[in-house]
Amino acid sequence: MSVTAAKGFTAAGIAAGIKANGNPDLALVVNTGPRRAAAGVFTSNRVKAAPVLWSEQVLKSGQVSAVVLNSGGANACTGPKGFQDTHATAEKAAEVLGRGAIEVAVCSTGLIGVLLPMDKLLPGVETAAAQLSEHGGEKAAIAIKTTDTVHKTAVVTKGGWTVGGMAKGAGMLAPGLATMLVVLTTDAVVGSEALDQALRAATRTTFDRVDSDGCMSTNDTVLLLASGASEVTPEYAEFAEAVRAVCDDLGQQLIRDAEGASKDIRIEVVNAASEDDAVEVGRSIARNNLLKCAIHGEDPNWGRVLSAIGTTRAAFDPDRLNVAINGVWVCKNGGVGEDREKVDMRYREVHIVADLAAGSETATIWTNDLTADYVHENSAYSS
Amino acid sequence: MSVTAAKGFTAAGIAAGIKANGNPDLALVVNTGPRRAAAGVFTSNRVKAAPVLWSEQVLKSGQVSAVVLNSGGANACTGPKGFQDTHATAEKAAEVLGRGAIEVAVCSTGLIGVLLPMDKLLPGVETAAAQLSEHGGEKAAIAIKTTDTVHKTAVVTKGGWTVGGMAKGAGMLAPGLATMLVVLTTDAVVGSEALDQALRAATRTTFDRVDSDGCMSTNDTVLLLASGASEVTPEYAEFAEAVRAVCDDLGQQLIRDAEGASKDIRIEVVNAASEDDAVEVGRSIARNNLLKCAIHGEDPNWGRVLSAIGTTRAAFDPDRLNVAINGVWVCKNGGVGEDREKVDMRYREVHIVADLAAGSETATIWTNDLTADYVHENSAYSS
Incomplete structure (x- = not known):
């Protein structure tokens, strides 16, 4: 085909x-x-x-x-x-x-x-x-x-x-x-x-x-x-x-098929003031090495999501941010939400929803976790 | 003290x-x-x-x-x-x-x-x-x-x-x-x-x-x-x-003392049109995961340096870029320079010089390599 x-x-x-x-x-x-x-x-x-x-x-x-x-x-x-x-x-x-x-x-x-x-x-x-x-x-x-x-x-x-x-x-x-x-x-x-x-x-x-x-x-x-x-x-x-x-x-x-990846991460940014804001926030989350390592470790570390959102220029109020990981709203209103123990991260796909509570636009960014295999593949690539 | x-x-x-x-x-x-x-x-x-x-x-x-x-x-x-x-x-x-x-x-x-x-x-x-x-x-x-x-x-x-x-x-x-x-x-x-x-x-x-x-x-x-x-x-x-x-x-x-690091990387950007340009280029190089993996593998992969420079808004002509790694000008005028085999990367400190050939400003950014130990430390951090 x-x-x-x-x-x-x-x-x-x-x-x-x-x-x-x-x-x-x-x-x-x-x-x-x-x-x-x-x-x-x-x-x-x-x-x-x-x-x-x-x-x-x-x-x-x-x-x-x-x-x-x-x-x-x-x-x-x-x-x-x-x-x-x-x-x-x-x-x-x-x-x-x-x-x-x-x-x-x-x-x-x-x-x-x-x-x-x-x-x-x-x-x-x-x-x-x-x-x-x-x-x-x-x-x-x-x-x-x-x-x-x-x-x-x-x-x-x-x-x-x-x-x-x-x-x-x-x-x-x-x-x-x-x-x-x-x-x-x-x-x-x-x-x-x-x-x-x-x-x-x-x-x-x-x-x-x-x-x-x-x-x-x-x-x-x-x-x-x-x-x-x-x-x-x-x-x-x-x-x-x-x-x-x-x-x-x-x-x-x-x-x-991303190099060394063990998790596919779907980052859905919702209720953004603009599509550009949603994309900027999604990318910032997708590029956060600490979060990518945490996901690799099956750790629903929502603090790293908030920390990534905080580096953007997007419109949001830190006290109104909500984050869900695999359907569990682990962060509500910028603070502790539902029990993180409820998050099931055994499967390959991980779904993060970042709710900016600032509008009605949305965007989805895909990334993957950061693994020792990624480091290995890319430290030996040209040698 | x-x-x-x-x-x-x-x-x-x-x-x-x-x-x-x-x-x-x-x-x-x-x-x-x-x-x-x-x-x-x-x-x-x-x-x-x-x-x-x-x-x-x-x-x-x-x-x-x-x-x-x-x-x-x-x-x-x-x-x-x-x-x-x-x-x-x-x-x-x-x-x-x-x-x-x-x-x-x-x-x-x-x-x-x-x-x-x-x-x-x-x-x-x-x-x-x-x-x-x-x-x-x-x-x-x-x-x-x-x-x-x-x-x-x-x-x-x-x-x-x-x-x-x-x-x-x-x-x-x-x-x-x-x-x-x-x-x-x-x-x-x-x-x-x-x-x-x-x-x-x-x-x-x-x-x-x-x-x-x-x-x-x-x-x-x-x-x-x-x-x-x-x-x-x-x-x-x-x-x-x-x-x-x-x-x-x-x-x-x-x-x-950066987590998991095995190399300290000093990125010196020289001949930039402005200090802001030099800092932007230095940061872009410092954040390139592929380069950080390559340095971990003691691979003087200057292509990844050029690739990182190319994502910035700094003033430069791709055909005039020069890159030295540990004193060897492995990239000259945007292409192959001295023999990369000459680069000695056995030591902890790695020194990258990126010459933008666009002015006289300079800035130095410090980073480290990306290692499996970094992934390990940060995938197990909160669990």
């Missing part, structure tokens, strides 16, 4: 030899048309990887024919040579596919500050092109994994048209997206402006609200390609909702 | 039974005069503990006769009862010492959201008062420890006058101060306005730049009490520098 669930797309995933361990590391997704409208959302990190700088240019035309994705190297902080390598990758795919290089987006993920082995990557593009298939979506999803333990795909099918996609990302999930590469495809007939609008609306409330460890990547990319092969033109609202649903599904999969 | 290094002060530290394990948990510091000028700096967290709300009121007069400090409970998020308990603590000390309650500051540290055992605390104040001594500074410093492995004191002596102090804090160190209680004393003749000015200037570049885990406490308090007992009136600049030096010394001790 994945990126080939929608009609008008082929994909492939192969081991090009970029990863030393021989695992799959190169994916190719091709839009076979008849239309080639596309939209993209990129990291807001000001230090952007070469493939992000390139793909931002590609997306300016609103047209994408193919996407080359590699794991095994981020091609970030690699200077002019890194940018040349991305350009050469697009040129190679364009040559093999008979398209213009400016229609080929490139995504990379892996270690920052290392040049890609172009002597393996370029032949890999040829090999992948030879294996393109309408059933290649799973293989493509597998080839973009880094520390992901599982590959991530999602599909929504409506009356005669489909939105599908794949994602990678397991750490460095943060605001303004994560080290996350996502390619979504649809066979609906949708122009690039509507794609852009739907994609931005979807990422704003899904990927943007997945905040695993507060670290923003240099490489985050979410692409949405439309082939028009279904010949169905959906209502905008229905289409946008399908895109949102696929993004939400993939976002949840990213959190569930 | 500690708070009794300066003349005109007595102190005591006892086990009042607030901590279940029977360790010392109550300290009393008394200014015996002849003067009682004082200044205070408090947490900028909007969720403030009862003792912070009380002590802020006390400090408005610029006069403090005594400070009661307890570990074993933060008295934060404890509602009106918590505030009454703080008030009763000040009243008890005032009664025993023959002062007004409004001249008694109160500091608390420990778990949030739990009422203090007043049946132990109030008799403890009487016991401590009976043990007040000009040599009680060490005992007071010991009684305010929570997860601190060592007690922290510092002293600077100038021509005829002294500034000394004690500090506690080992986690939750963050901007706008840490879960940090600090009492500084001096026998210099200095008015409350000059004390306030010197203390704010000192904390701004010392405690405020110690950022262990990005978590801001509800209880942070730094007090500076002046007895005038030396009868020496120092030059303001010399006095301010002595206060800064004591704060800097105590701040360094806090970082070295």
Whole structure:
């Protein structure tokens, strides 16, 4: 399924030899048309990887024919040579596919500050092109994994048209997206402006609200390609909702596979004066290392929630704050509430509700706990 | 030494039974005069503990006769009862010492959201008062420890006058101060306005730049009490520098004792367009969990430094950034620099220089690595 669930797309995933361990590391997704409208959302990190700088240019035309994705190297902080390598990758795919290089987006993920082995990557593009298939979506999803333990795909099918996609990302999930590469495809007939609008609306409330460890990547990319092969033109609202649903599904999969996590934490901020306030408070709670450790220890330490709320600029009165953990209002009116012993934290999902008692807006942020396994994975990552 | 290094002060530290394990948990510091000028700096967290709300009121007069400090409970998020308990603590000390309650500051540290055992605390104040001594500074410093492995004191002596102090804090160190209680004393003749000015200037570049885990406490308090007992009136600049030096010394001790840390990381941001830019960049680097894990693994992963810089609003050109780790310029002009294999990371202190190439301002932020021990300490803290 994945990126080939929608009609008008082929994909492939192969081991090009970029990863030393021989695992799959190169994916190719091709839009076979008849239309080639596309939209993209990129990291807001000001230090952007070469493939992000390139793909931002590609997306300016609103047209994408193919996407080359590699794991095994981020091609970030690699200077002019890194940018040349991305350009050469697009040129190679364009040559093999008979398209213009400016229609080929490139995504990379892996270690920052290392040049890609172009002597393996370029032949890999040829090999992948030879294996393109309408059933290649799973293989493509597998080839973009880094520390992901599982590959991530999602599909929504409506009356005669489909939105599908794949994602990678397991750490460095943060605001303004994560080290996350996502390619979504649809066979609906949708122009690039509507794609852009739907994609931005979807990422704003899904990927943007997945905040695993507060670290923003240099490489985050979410692409949405439309082939028009279904010949169905959906209502905008229905289409946008399908895109949102696929993004939400993939976002949840990213959190569930976050590095070293043992708990998925859903932080629901309610009764905020504004949505911005709700998001700011949710993020502040999501990034509180002390709370994340407490949740790991199955400790309903609501004081750390209040302490995190207190660092924000959101509208609230400290004496009116309420906090529920897994349905138990452990904090009422800024002080001790129901008995914390009542909180059952044995399960993987933890649900925190922070009631600001300052309005009627709400937002939900997803994060995970902080564990010794996270420390282990990330202290040994590049060595 | 500690708070009794300066003349005109007595102190005591006892086990009042607030901590279940029977360790010392109550300290009393008394200014015996002849003067009682004082200044205070408090947490900028909007969720403030009862003792912070009380002590802020006390400090408005610029006069403090005594400070009661307890570990074993933060008295934060404890509602009106918590505030009454703080008030009763000040009243008890005032009664025993023959002062007004409004001249008694109160500091608390420990778990949030739990009422203090007043049946132990109030008799403890009487016991401590009976043990007040000009040599009680060490005992007071010991009684305010929570997860601190060592007690922290510092002293600077100038021509005829002294500034000394004690500090506690080992986690939750963050901007706008840490879960940090600090009492500084001096026998210099200095008015409350000059004390306030010197203390704010000192904390701004010392405690405020110690950022262990990005978590801001509800209880942070730094007090500076002046007895005038030396009868020496120092030059303001010399006095301010002595206060800064004591704060800097105590701040360094806090970082070295940070929970679970195996590395002390000095982040020096140079060639910034403004001091604010330098501080923002330094904090962003200090709070990057991925970098903190990498340093723990003795991995000079400069890509994570660039990635952290890229999330700030500071003025810089990504292609002109330089990063040195322990003296090796591993990143030059935004890309690969000297061989990372040259970086020796075997020692506890790690020195990161981030060169923004955008001006001439500088700032230094201290943090530590993120370890499995930190996770362990903080996942088991309240259970």
